[in-house]
Amino acid sequence: MAEEEKKKLAMIVFSGDMDKLFAAFAVATGAAASGMEVTMFFTFWGLRALKKKAVTGRGLLGRLLGLMFRGGIEKASPSKLSFGGLGRWMFKKMMRAKRVPSLAELRQTAIDLGVKLVGCQMSMEVMEIRREEMIDEVEACVGVAYFIEQAQQSDITLFI
Amino acid sequence: MAEEEKKKLAMIVFSGDMDKLFAAFAVATGAAASGMEVTMFFTFWGLRALKKKAVTGRGLLGRLLGLMFRGGIEKASPSKLSFGGLGRWMFKKMMRAKRVPSLAELRQTAIDLGVKLVGCQMSMEVMEIRREEMIDEVEACVGVAYFIEQAQQSDITLFI
Amino acid sequence: MAEEEKKKLAMIVFSGDMDKLFAAFAVATGAAASGMEVTMFFTFWGLRALKKKAVTGRGLLGRLLGLMFRGGIEKASPSKLSFGGLGRWMFKKMMRAKRVPSLAELRQTAIDLGVKLVGCQMSMEVMEIRREEMIDEVEACVGVAYFIEQAQQSDITLFI
Numbered sequence: 001m002a003e004e005e006k007k008k009l010a011m012i013v014f015s016g017d018m019d020k021l022f023a024a025f026a027v028a029t030g031a032a033a034s035g036m037e038v039t040m041f042f043t044f045w046g047l048r049a050l051k052k053k054a055v056t057g058r059g060l061l062g063r064l065l066g067l068m069f070r071g072g073i074e075k076a077s078p079s080k081l082s083f084g085g086l087g088r089w090m091f092k093k094m095m096r097a098k099r100v101p102s103l104a105e106l107r108q109t110a111i112d113l114g115v116k117l118v119g120c121q122m123s124m125e126v127m128e129i130r131r132e133e134m135i136d137e138v139e140a141c142v143g144v145a146y147f148i149e150q151a152q153q154s155d156i157t158l159f160i
Numbered sequence: 161m162a163e164e165e166k167k168k169l170a171m172i173v174f175s176g177d178m179d180k181l182f183a184a185f186a187v188a189t190g191a192a193a194s195g196m197e198v199t200m201f202f203t204f205w206g207l208r209a210l211k212k213k214a215v216t217g218r219g220l221l222g223r224l225l226g227l228m229f230r231g232g233i234e235k236a237s238p239s240k241l242s243f244g245g246l247g248r249w250m251f252k253k254m255m256r257a258k259r260v261p262s263l264a265e266l267r268q269t270a271i272d273l274g275v276k277l278v279g280c281q282m283s284m285e286v287m288e289i290r291r292e293e294m295i296d297e298v299e300a301c302v303g304v305a306y307f308i309e310q311a312q313q314s315d316i317t318l319f320i
Numbered sequence: 321m322a323e324e325e326k327k328k329l330a331m332i333v334f335s336g337d338m339d340k341l342f343a344a345f346a347v348a349t350g351a352a353a354s355g356m357e358v359t360m361f362f363t364f365w366g367l368r369a370l371k372k373k374a375v376t377g378r379g380l381l382g383r384l385l386g387l388m389f390r391g392g393i394e395k396a397s398p399s400k401l402s403f404g405g406l407g408r409w410m411f412k413k414m415m416r417a418k419r420v421p422s423l424a425e426l427r428q429t430a431i432d433l434g435v436k437l438v439g440c441q442m443s444m445e446v447m448e449i450r451r452e453e454m455i456d457e458v459e460a461c462v463g464v465a466y467f468i469e470q471a472q473q474s475d476i477t478l479f480i
Contacts, residue, residue, distance in 0.1 A: 007312050011319075012478070014343055019204055023174055023319075026282075030304035036312070044339055091286075098285050122346070125418050126411075144350035151476045152327050152356070156311045158172070158319040159331075159343075159478040167472050171479075179364055183334055183479075186442070190464035196472070251446075258445050316471045318332070318479040 006037045008154040016045030018076035024160045025106035032113035041147040043120035049073050050119055050134045073103045111137045118142050166197045168314040175320055176205030178236035184320045185266035192273035201307040203280035209233050210279055210294045233263045271297045278302050326357045328474040335480055336365030338396035344480045345426035352433035361467040363440035369393050370439055370454045393423045431457045438462050
C-alpha cells in the first residue's frame with residue numbers, strides 16, 4: 001500500500017498515569033500492527049513516558065516535577081488504587097502473571113512498529129524538561145500546530 | 161439508509177467514574193438516536209459499566225477491584241466531589257429532580273437503540289472479570305484490534 | 321476557501337482542571353489559527369471555563385459547586401499537584417516566566433479567532449448554572465445532538 005493511502009491515527013497523550021499510558025500504547029501498537037501510520041503527541045504529564053531517567057528542572061516546580069516523575073515510565077502509578085505505590089506493584093504483578101507486556105516493553109514495540117513519538121515543545125519548556133533527558137527515539141519536539149496538521153489527515157483522533 | 165452508508169461513532173470507555181460514564185452514554189445514545197452506528201469499547205475501569213453485580217476475582221487485586229466495583233454501574237462515584245459517597249448521592253438526587261435518567265436507564269436506552277457494547281478481553285483478564293459477571297447484552301469480548309477496525313471506519317472517535 | 325470546504329474540529333470539554341482546560345484551548349486556538357472551524361462543547365466540570373464569576377445554585381449541590389467553582393476560569397487547579405492551590409500558583413508563575421498565555425487570555429484568543437463556544441444545556445440544569453452567569457461570548461446552550469451533528473462533519477474529534 002502506498003504511503004499516502006495508509007490509514008492514520010493521531011493521539012494526544014496528556015496523562016502520565018500508568019493505566020492511561022498503557023491504554024495509549026496498546027491502541028498505538030495495535031493500530032501500527034494493523035498497518036496504520038501512528039503519531040503520538042506527548043504533552044504535560046504524558047511527557048514522562050518519553051523520559052530516559054529522572055527529570056530535574058532548575059526552578060522549584062521543575063524540581064518538584066522531577067521528584068514526581070523520577071524513574072520515568074516504569075514508575076508511573078495507575079490513576080486509581082495507587083496506595084502509595086502499592087497499586088502499581090500489584091498491577092505489575094498481575095500483568096506479569098497474565099503475560100501482559102510492561103509499559104517500557106509496549107513503548108519499545110511502538111518504536112519497533114514505527115510509531116512516531118513527538119514531544120510538545122511548550123510543555124517541555126514550562127515543565128523544564130530538556131531534549132537530552134528524553135529517549136533518543138523521540139522524533140521531534142514540536143508545537144500544537146504539528147499535531148493539528150497530523151490529526152487533520154487522520155482517520156482516528158484521540159485525547160488520552 | 162443502507163447499512164454501509166450510516167455514519168459511525170467508536171469510543172473507548174476507559175473511565176469508571178459516574179460523571180464520565182454518564183457523558184459516554186449520553187453521547188452514545190444521542191448519536192444512536194440520530195441514526196448513527198455506535199460502538200462502545202469498555203476497558204480498564206470502564207468495565208464496571210458492564211457488570212451485573214459484584215465482581216470478585218481470585219487474586220488479591222481481583223478481590224480489591226471487586227470491592228471497589230461492588231454494586232456495578234449504579235455505585236459509580238463522580239470523579240470530583242465524591243466525599244465517600246455523598247457526591248454520588250447528591251448528584252443522583254439532583255439528576256432525579258431534573259428528570260435526568262440514571263446511568264442504568266441510559267445504558268438500557270443505549271441497548272434499546274442498538275448501541276454495540278464490547279468488553280476489552282485483556283483488561284478483563286488482568287482485572288479478573290469473567291464473561292458471566294457481565295450483563296447479557298455485551299456483544300463480545302474482543303482485543304484492541306477490533307476497536308481499531310471500527311474506529312478506522314468511524315466519523316467520530318473518542319476516548320473517555 | 322469556501323465555508324463548506326473548511327476542515328473542522330469538534331471537542332467535548334468535560335474537565336474543569338486547569339491543565340486540561342489549557343490543553344483544550346491550546347488545541348482549539350491552534351486549529352483555528354490554521355484555518356479550521358472549531359466548536360468547543362462544554363459540559364459538566366468544563367462549564368467553569370465559561371463562567372463570568374461565582375456560580376451559585378439554589379440547592380445544596382448547586383451551592384457546593386458554586387464554592388468549588390468560585391472565581392471562574394482563573395481559579396482552576398491542575399489535575400495533579402494541586403496542594404491546596406499551591407500547584408496553581410506555581411504553574412501560573414512558571415507559565416508567566418515562559419511567557420505562556422493565561423487561561424483567560426487563551427480563551428480570549430479562541431474567541432477572537434472565531435472558535436464557537438457552546439454550553440451543554442443538561443449539565444447547566446443539573447449543576448444549576450444559569451445563562452446569565454456565563455460570559456456573553458457563549459454562542460448557545462444546546463443538547464448533545466448539536467455536538468453529534470458538528471462532530472459528524474469534523475475531521476478531528478476529541479473528548480477532553
